[in-house]
Amino acid sequence: MSEIENLLREDLRGQTPYGAPQLDVPVQLNTNENAFAIPEDVAAVLAEFIGRELRGLNRYPDRDAVALRRDLAAYLGHGLTADHVWAANGSNEILQQLLQAFGGPGRTVLGFMPSYSMHPLLARGTGTAFTDAGREDGYTLSPAYVRDAITAHDPDLVFLVSPNNPTGTALDAEVVEAAYEAARGIVVIDEAYAEFARDPASTALGRLAGRKRLVVTRTLSKAFAFAGARVGYLAADPELVEKLLLVRLPYHLSSLTQAAARGALACAPQLQAEVDELKHQRDRIVKNLRAKGLPVADSDANFVLVGGLADAAAVWRAVLDRGVLIRDVGLPGRLRITAGTEEETTALLDAFDAAMTDSPQHFATPAEPNEESK
Incomplete structure (x- = not known):
């Protein structure tokens, strides 16, 4: 243990700070930011x-x-x-x-x-x-x-x-x-x-x-x-x-x-003009991924949680390799996806299509609809 570590509060020793990956990729859908810039x-x-x-x-x-x-x-x-x-x-x-x-x-x-x-x-x-x-x-x-x-x-x-x-x-x-x-x-x-x-x-x-x-x-x-x-x-x-x-x-x-x-x-009306569009893209992700047999909870946020993944880390990497960054939140078989612009959402869905085609072993066998997909 280092000198500084020894001086640190005992309950903080060995802990790691909060952080999400910050990677320079074309489509960033991992931190639930609003996808639209200030007008x-x-x-x-x-x-x-x-x-x-x-x-x-x-x-x-x-x-x-x-x-x-x-x-x-x-x-x-x-x-x-x-x-x-x-x-x-x-x-x-x-x-x-x-x-x-x-x-x-x-x-x-x-x-x-x-x-x-x-x-x-x-x-x-x-x-x-x-x-x-x-x-x-x-x-x-x-x-x-x-x-x-x-x-x-x-x-x-x-x-x-x-x-x-x-x-x-x-x-x-x-x-x-x-x-x-x-x-x-x-x-x-x-x-x-x-x-x-x-x-x-x-x-x-x-x-x-x-x-x-x-x-x-x-x-x-x-x-x-x-x-x-x-x-x-x-x-x-x-x-x-x-x-x-x-x-x-x-x-x-x-x-x-x-x-x-x-x-x-x-400027609240102008700034929130894109909220409905983000909700539309969120629902588009839900509908599309459910159609592929993946369980997705109905969302009231600007993101969705998708399940049905046999290897979530591998799917995260496969999507990232196609230029789209999403979030592995540490839940087994699940990944979180922020709703983006129409173009970003299309890129995300295309990346999932390609990942399912190229690496079907990373996805669990589609099951009967559960509570998340009703």
């Missing part, structure tokens, strides 16, 4: 918003980002105000702050894996014990399963993801209700992909009123094509939001970040 007219608006801040960069930004929070509340609706909203550098920082405030040493957070892989990493970084309750067959969650898991483990926080990553499946409203009723602590609904849901009413935002321990987290990275700007946010009871100020770093959101985010929100 020129929107870029001009963003430049105007940012330009107003440039001469004042000698001053610290608004440390509470009040104007941005007001704009986010207006975007979300549901009677929310700036006091109900908090913003940070991506939803990862939002989740980290929740763990800093309500988790920490001696406290626990309950998750349902496979789900967002950063949840246990964020827990470890804040000294919070992470408990994995797993999932039911087909990676589903029922109200009874969630209720029983919370009752058994009695966590300080509960993380639920809807639509879930990597499965793409949305939670039934009854699951959220069951979780909140069973939990004594904070219940977090991670809705990073909410704008891609087939049923927009499936959001938990409408359930915030009167539920002081319920939190809904969101991001501008996906539907707003804003991944490079790093802006995430949450909606919750104002008292809970106020407590997060105890752990946020001073001036954690730069003036330029706040300005860019406000410009993006001002």
Whole structure:
């Protein structure tokens, strides 16, 4: 063990940082980014918003980002105000702050894996014990399963993801209700992909009123094509939001970040114009791969999880060799695919066709339709 390794916190020794392959290939469908670039007219608006801040960069930004929070509340609706909203550098920082405030040493957070892989990493970084309750067959969650898991483990926080990553499946409203009723602590609904849901009413935002321990987290990275700007946010009871100020770093959101985010929100209709197209390409992937006999879950996100692979790693490599990068999330026999443009989706489907033709041994024998392909 090196000198530095020996000085590292014991629970971090031997660990590896989060990361997805970043390869220079023609079609990149592995990190659930929005496939469409910022339009020129929107870029001009963003430049105007940012330009107003440039001469004042000698001053610290608004440390509470009040104007941005007001704009986010207006975007979300549901009677929310700036006091109900908090913003940070991506939803990862939002989740980290929740763990800093309500988790920490001696406290626990309950998750349902496979789900967002950063949840246990964020827990470890804040000294919070992470408990994995797993999932039911087909990676589903029922109200009874969630209720029983919370009752058994009695966590300080509960993380639920809807639509879930990597499965793409949305939670039934009854699951959220069951979780909140069973939990004594904070219940977090991670809705990073909410704008891609087939049923927009499936959001938990409408359930915030009167539920002081319920939190809904969101991001501008996906539907707003804003991944490079790093802006995430949450909606919750104002008292809970106020407590997060105890752990946020001073001036954690730069003036330029706040300005860019406000410009993006001002252009929400233009930025989200491509959401329907991405949903169409997502459904095209589902339909096409199912037609090949591969089980694919119905998705409410901008990605799909395909199964039926005898050797997922070999299929990943075969598709990559044809210029398309997708994601091996470590689930046996499964790969995750981000929806891209029409051209990118065609390239992906062509790559799968070629892989199935050239290496059929890497694909399991098509089975009878299961819960994922109904």
